Amino acid sequence: MTQPLLSIEGLKTHFKTDDGMIHAVDGVDLAIQRGETLGVVGESGCGKTVTAMTVMKLVAMPPGKIVAGRILWQGRDLVPLGPDEMRSIRAKEIAIIFQEPMTSLNPVYSVGEQIAEVIRLHEGLGQRAALEKTIEMLKLVHISNPERRVHDYPHQFSGGMRQRVMIAMALSCRPKLLIADEPTTALDVTIQGEILALLHELVADSGMALLMISHDLGVMARMVARLLVMYGGTVVESGPTAAVFARRAHPYTRGLYAARPRLGTPTVDGRKPRLVTIPGRVPELIDLPSGCPFADRCAWVVDACRAAPPPPVPVEPGHAARCIRLDAVEASA
Amino acid sequence: MSGSTPASPTVNATTGPAREPKPVSLGMEAWRRFRRHRLALAGAIILGLMALGVVLGPWIWPVPINEIDFTARLQGPSLSHPFGTDDLGQDLLARMIYGGRISLAVGVVAMLIAVIVGVVIGAVSGISRGSIDAALMWVADLFLSLPQLPLLLLVIYLFRDSLKKYIGAEAGIFILIVVVIGIFRWMPVARLVRAQFLSLREKEFVEAARALGASTTRQVVRHILPNALGPVIVAATIDVAAAIIFESTLSFLGLGFPPDIPSWGRLLYDAKDHLDVAMHWALFPGGAIFLTVLSITYLGDGLRDALDPRRVM
Numbered sequence: 001m002t003q004p005l006l007s008i009e010g011l012k013t014h015f016k017t018d019d020g021m022i023h024a025v026d027g028v029d030l031a032i033q034r035g036e037t038l039g040v041v042g043e044s045g046c047g048k049t050v051t052a053m054t055v056m057k058l059v060a061m062p063p064g065k066i067v068a069g070r071i072l073w074q075g076r077d078l079v080p081l082g083p084d085e086m087r088s089i090r091a092k093e094i095a096i097i098f099q100e101p102m103t104s105l106n107p108v109y110s111v112g113e114q115i116a117e118v119i120r121l122h123e124g125l126g127q128r129a130a131l132e133k134t135i136e137m138l139k140l141v142h143i144s145n146p147e148r149r150v151h152d153y154p155h156q157f158s159g160g161m162r163q164r165v166m167i168a169m170a171l172s173c174r175p176k177l178l179i180a181d182e183p184t185t186a187l188d189v190t191i192q193g194e195i196l197a198l199l200h201e202l203v204a205d206s207g208m209a210l211l212m213i214s215h216d217l218g219v220m221a222r223m224v225a226r227l228l229v230m231y232g233g234t235v236v237e238s239g240p241t242a243a244v245f246a247r248r249a250h251p252y253t254r255g256l257y258a259a260r261p262r263l264g265t266p267t268v269d270g271r272k273p274r275l276v277t278i279p280g281r282v283p284e285l286i287d288l289p290s291g292c293p294f295a296d297r298c299a300w301v302v303d304a305c306r307a308a309p310p311p312p313v314p315v316e317p318g319h320a321a322r323c324i325r326l327d328a329v330e331a332s333a
Numbered sequence: 334m335s336g337s338t339p340a341s342p343t344v345n346a347t348t349g350p351a352r353e354p355k356p357v358s359l360g361m362e363a364w365r366r367f368r369r370h371r372l373a374l375a376g377a378i379i380l381g382l383m384a385l386g387v388v389l390g391p392w393i394w395p396v397p398i399n400e401i402d403f404t405a406r407l408q409g410p411s412l413s414h415p416f417g418t419d420d421l422g423q424d425l426l427a428r429m430i431y432g433g434r435i436s437l438a439v440g441v442v443a444m445l446i447a448v449i450v451g452v453v454i455g456a457v458s459g460i461s462r463g464s465i466d467a468a469l470m471w472v473a474d475l476f477l478s479l480p481q482l483p484l485l486l487l488v489i490y491l492f493r494d495s496l497k498k499y500i501g502a503e504a505g506i507f508i509l510i511v512v513v514i515g516i517f518r519w520m521p522v523a524r525l526v527r528a529q530f531l532s533l534r535e536k537e538f539v540e541a542a543r544a545l546g547a548s549t550t551r552q553v554v555r556h557i558l559p560n561a562l563g564p565v566i567v568a569a570t571i572d573v574a575a576a577i578i579f580e581s582t583l584s585f586l587g588l589g590f591p592p593d594i595p596s597w598g599r600l601l602y603d604a605k606d607h608l609d610v611a612m613h614w615a616l617f618p619g620g621a622i623f624l625t626v627l628s629i630t631y632l633g634d635g636l637r638d639a640l641d642p643r644r645v646m
Binding site: 091118 | 536
């Protein structure tokens, strides 16, 4: 395989608080090839967002700290880079879009000024050229009448349109990797569909790689070719999206899959059945159990699970899960 | 958060499909809201007229301020002296016009000093947190706890003569008073700006700017500061009023401008010995200070409403 675009090796990001160290990201490995789409899924607090923010080095330090690991961007380690060097990578090489389109735009500038600012900053274009490029970008994200809308202010845009503007801004410097951190969580379902379709189209057309973060399995199935399942700051299962959904090798993936809401669930006695949940709760990231982080909530747990963190066990080529009881889990299905 | 303002009524609600809605800038929105505030509008007009009056006054009423005429001492308002005369027979209207220039200039310049110092200290403090923040806020608290009037008197007493000698009486005292007032008024602005920075620096759009490669200076100047300016502008108008009052206090105590340079406060001070025979002498400068400060306060009120983007009127 050629050198991956981004490869993260044994990354640990911890936060120092009065109650102790929070192990938000505790040993994550991942790799993205050029033009690949990769999803990271997991429940709230499993370290998805912190992983993405660490790659961009946007984690506040202190209290945050990269304790161990390397972030290799085209072979170059980003961990020791200073703020000036990181600035030249942000937007130009790696761009990120956030969850909250409503508040991610500065209310005192027109959207055009904000997109043009990024273009001027990184591409060194003049006022006029930047404006033309801005209109072009707005066209790209399907904002109608961009020549006029470019002078409008964020409060004149709806949530979906603001997210389109954020996408236009992120793509304006043609980054090689786009990190989308739950880009549709704050939007309603129909707009969510439109934004996902737009992202899909843009990724396919530009050949840029996509790192998509979400807790929505449906979104993942539609958007990404490869999927990582995160739990307790580590990757518990990784593989091609279809294979992960088909096999659900790790007990946590099973729980997550069973807990997804579905349309058209049959009613029992005229009432809808309760949503399936995973028993227990997310472990406190302050004192993680020494063994498998999922041990306390797992139906297949044995003593060996608590003894040491489980290594990745191959399920099939390119698909692995950190579980020592894969056979038992599979047999019970 | 202002970003989540309900859609502006002028743009989205009222326009039919046939009419092209014009893009509305924040400045235009603010002006639209400001116009609705009648008292503020009245205040702005009165202030505008006063500023125009003191600037153009000497051409309209070309009477020297120091023409002594003992035959016309302490006269009430008349056609030849619309505001009357003082104990030396000097024309009060001319002295009011001249004094207005000084009083208004003191107000504006002292405000500028207070606001610039306050914004810089508040911004540095709010963005850097940690020990720099603590030290700067400690200095602000220190200044707030100083007894202002005795200290002012001391500073002016110490520096007045040397400044007079080097820069001249008028400019020297002007600079002294303005700097002294500015130095005692920056703390509220600094605290205001720091508080704004503490909340704005965590906003998503600042984080987005950081993610798009903006340096700290750029984040502060382009993204945080413009969003923090609304309350600062309001505080600034109130500072103008406070500085005018402060100057008249100083002049009234005899520590401001000398008698040959009449400010409104100085005119009041000179009038105090003749209140029983020449009330008009005190009434006109007193009324002018009152009207100016009141107008500025209403103007600040209107600006606060206009610049608060959460208010949709």
